[in-house]
Amino acid sequence: MKSLKRTRDITPLPSRNFKITVDDQPVDACEGETVLSVLLAANYARVMENDRNVASGAYCGMGVCHCCQVKINAKHKQRACQTLVEPQMSVETLTNRFKEEGIKHD
Amino acid sequence: MKKYDVVIAGGGAVGAACAYFLSRDTDLKIALIDLKKPGNASRASAGGLWAIGESVGLGCGVIFFKTLSKLHSEAKGEEVPVMRPHQLPDCFFEFALTSNNMYPALHQEMLEKHGVDFKFERTGLKFIMYNEEDRLYAEQITQGIPHLADQVRWLDAEELKKEEPYVTDDAIGAIDFICDHQVNPYRLVDAYLEGARQNGVSLYLNTEVTSVIRNGNVVEGVKTAEQTFFCDTLINASGAWANELYQQATGRTMPVYPVKGQIVLSERMPKIMNGCISTSDCYIAQKDNGEILIGSSTEEKGFDTTNSLDKIQELSQGAMKCLPILKESSIKRCWAGLRPGTPDELPILGPVDGVEGYLNACGHFRTGILTSAITGQLMTELVTGKKTTLDLTPFSVERFEEAAQKAG
Ligand SMILES: Cc1cc2nc3c(=O)[nH]c(=O)nc-3n(C[C@H](O)[C@H](O)[C@H](O)COP(=O)(O)OP(=O)(O)OC[C@H]3O[C@@H](n4cnc5c(N)ncnc54)[C@H](O)[C@@H]3O)c2cc1C
Ligand code: FES
Numbered sequence: 001m002k003s004l005k006r007t008r009d010i011t012p013l014p015s016r017n018f019k020i021t022v023d024d025q026p027v028d029a030c031e032g033e034t035v036l037s038v039l040l041a042a043n044y045a046r047v048m049e050n051d052r053n054v055a056s057g058a059y060c061g062m063g064v065c066h067c068c069q070v071k072i073n074a075k076h077k078q079r080a081c082q083t084l085v086e087p088q089m090s091v092e093t094l095t096n097r098f099k100e101e102g103i104k105h106d
Numbered sequence: 107m108k109k110y111d112v113v114i115a116g117g118g119a120v121g122a123a124c125a126y127f128l129s130r131d132t133d134l135k136i137a138l139i140d141l142k143k144p145g146n147a148s149r150a151s152a153g154g155l156w157a158i159g160e161s162v163g164l165g166c167g168v169i170f171f172k173t174l175s176k177l178h179s180e181a182k183g184e185e186v187p188v189m190r191p192h193q194l195p196d197c198f199f200e201f202a203l204t205s206n207n208m209y210p211a212l213h214q215e216m217l218e219k220h221g222v223d224f225k226f227e228r229t230g231l232k233f234i235m236y237n238e239e240d241r242l243y244a245e246q247i248t249q250g251i252p253h254l255a256d257q258v259r260w261l262d263a264e265e266l267k268k269e270e271p272y273v274t275d276d277a278i279g280a281i282d283f284i285c286d287h288q289v290n291p292y293r294l295v296d297a298y299l300e301g302a303r304q305n306g307v308s309l310y311l312n313t314e315v316t317s318v319i320r321n322g323n324v325v326e327g328v329k330t331a332e333q334t335f336f337c338d339t340l341i342n343a344s345g346a347w348a349n350e351l352y353q354q355a356t357g358r359t360m361p362v363y364p365v366k367g368q369i370v371l372s373e374r375m376p377k378i379m380n381g382c383i384s385t386s387d388c389y390i391a392q393k394d395n396g397e398i399l400i401g402s403s404t405e406e407k408g409f410d411t412t413n414s415l416d417k418i419q420e421l422s423q424g425a426m427k428c429l430p431i432l433k434e435s436s437i438k439r440c441w442a443g444l445r446p447g448t449p450d451e452l453p454i455l456g457p458v459d460g461v462e463g464y465l466n467a468c469g470h471f472r473t474g475i476l477t478s479a480i481t482g483q484l485m486t487e488l489v490t491g492k493k494t495t496l497d498l499t500p501f502s503v504e505r506f507e508e509a510a511q512k513a514g
Contacts, residue, residue: 051374051396077373077436101376 003027006041020089029085036061036068036080039093047080049094071095110308112489113328113337114138115315115351118148119291119475120467121343122298123482129305131486136307137335138299139328141314145411147345147474150369150443152391152401153291154382155476157206158257158283159231161199162247163192164384191247197500198452199251202473204496205480206285212479213289220304222297224289225394230381231286232261232270234277234428240386244281257285272378272431288382290394291475298478315344318354325355325463339489341465346409346444348454348468352503355464360454360503362469364409365447367402368417370425371439378431387424398432400425404472406447413440447471455481455501456488465489466503 004027006013017030022042029038036058039047046055048069058068063082071092072078080091112128114121117140125138142149156164213226235241248258259282266273266280303309310330318340319327327336328351342351346364353359374396382391391399403417418440426432446469448454454469465488467481474481480495487494 075434098374098376 001026004042006038008043009041018087020085020087020091022091023093029089031085033085034081035070035072035078035083035085035089035091038085039070039080039091044093047093049096049099051096051098053096053099055094108137108333108335110135110137110335110337112136112339112341113335114341114343115328116140116342116344116348116468117142117295117299117309117311118146118343118345119151119295119298119478120148120345120470120481121341122148122295122302123478124341124343124467124485125302125307125309125482126298126305127479127482127486128489129302129307132490134489136302137310137337138302138307139310139313139315139330139335141312143347145346145364145366145409145442145444147443147445147470148291148295150367150441151291151475152369152389152399153289153294153393153475154231154286154389154391155206155209155288156231156283156286156382156384156473157199157202157476158251158254159233159286159384160473160476161194161202162250163194164231164233164247164389191243191250193247193250194451195500197497199254201453201480201496201501202477203285205477206287208479208483209287209289216297216301220297220301222293222300224293224297226289227287227394229286229288229391230259230282230284231389232266232280232282232381232383234266234273234280234383234385236276236278236386236427241278243386248281257283259284269380270383272429273383274428274430277428282381286382288391288393289475294475294478298482315351318351320355320357323461325461337463339463339465341467341485341489343467345468345470345474346446348446348466352466352468356458356461358458360466360469361449361506362446362454363406363448364444365471366405366407366410366442367445367472368405368413368421368442369402369440370400370418370421370437371441372398372400372432372435373438375435378429383428385424385428387427388421390425390428397438398425398429398435403442409444411442411444413442445471446474449506453477453481453501454503455484456498456503458503 004025013030017028019026020029045057048056056067059065061081068080069077070080076097111134114124117138216222261280313330315328317329325340348362379392400421448469451471454466
């Protein structure tokens, strides 16, 4: 399986690390960091797709703007910047309940 | 100085409906003056047109029942309190149902004549039963309204699952009030106001009525910070604040007071509900834009509009128990509004003995969205001196004076 490379870390990851999956690809993560920091280190800029199918990237990094919502462990709309990584965590970017379930509201 | 035939103080659903119906059916010169105070009930409301549901006390009534049923299980075999749905008197059913019947045509009329859509949806209102106590409660409700039997449908667990697939498997069935529907409450108020504006009503928004001008027993107009408005008739539609203007207009007081209701709103969801739902914990409605609205508490805390964690938790837990899929959704917003409450839960409508040029249109408690239409029609009939569609005696402010005299 292709694994994601963390090319944008500023300091090396501590050795006590584990893997999570992002869009079905394994990637290194370490205790205490957020899902967003993994995504950014692995070169993701577009992370979220909103209910109107517009992509967005994390903006505030502190839980306020809701621009970084991804699917985490099968739950939609989790803020990547406010969720700490855990072993075996599964993250999906650019997913949206409306797109997946094919139902539109307006 | 301005001169109008009618001035309406307050532009929530009730005041806005008065402006719309008066301007539609008469040639009078009308002004509506509204300052949106924190707690404005119409913007806070759920938008349910639950004519039967509210009349039989679902919503706040079930919470009342829950307290009793807790007593029941505690009493265990001893004297059991009688569990009765909290049913409102017949005059209220008539008031609510007459108003309810107006919405399909009003919706068409607003679309065609004024280009506004208040999102009337035929939803029904299902009371979901989890256990035998709930079933007993539902049976008592239906026994209390034999004349409305054709508006009630019983659904067993399987039928319920078919109609509301996301409702928990723990539900044993439901009763469905088929004539209860919903609107988008913001759009309803906006529709009334836009219709009124197109019909020539002068709207003074973000403007407070600071005082009422009274000459002896005649109400002559109102003042705002910048202007004086003279009028032949002042309609007091100022919601939970109505007693303030009433005192100035009549020199007496009336029992209209704020009853806080908190609401929890989810993010937009795909369509997971076909109709509105009431349980013994809360009511749940999916609005036209996909958001799931969960209401509501009933608290007497004065003009306080804060949210509290305990109520938000209770409401959210009640909703997740009914619709487990909500565990997968996020809360988008919480708020609180102030219902204009009265001691007997009936509105206060019409003239006041010994006072000229003044009409009450207030005290609509938890059904002012539903009953705004009939209130607008009744006020129009009163202003034009026509016989009113409904007898207003049970809704007159004098009922409280009589009650006080009897008690005294
Ligand atoms: C949480 C909640 C849920 C509800 N759900 C439903 C529901 O599902 N269905 C239903 O039918 N009803 C519902 N209700 C009840 C309904 O919202 C009210 O009965 C209705 O909105 C009352 O309308 P109103 O126009 O009398 O009052 P409001 O909407 O409060 O309007 C009164 C207006 O007058 C203004 N005002 C007051 N004093 C002055 C002054 N001196 N000068 C100028 N303006 C003034 C106020 O600021 C306000 O804008 C709910 C209420 C709450 C709080
Ligand atoms: S980046 Fe703003 S909430 Fe996550």
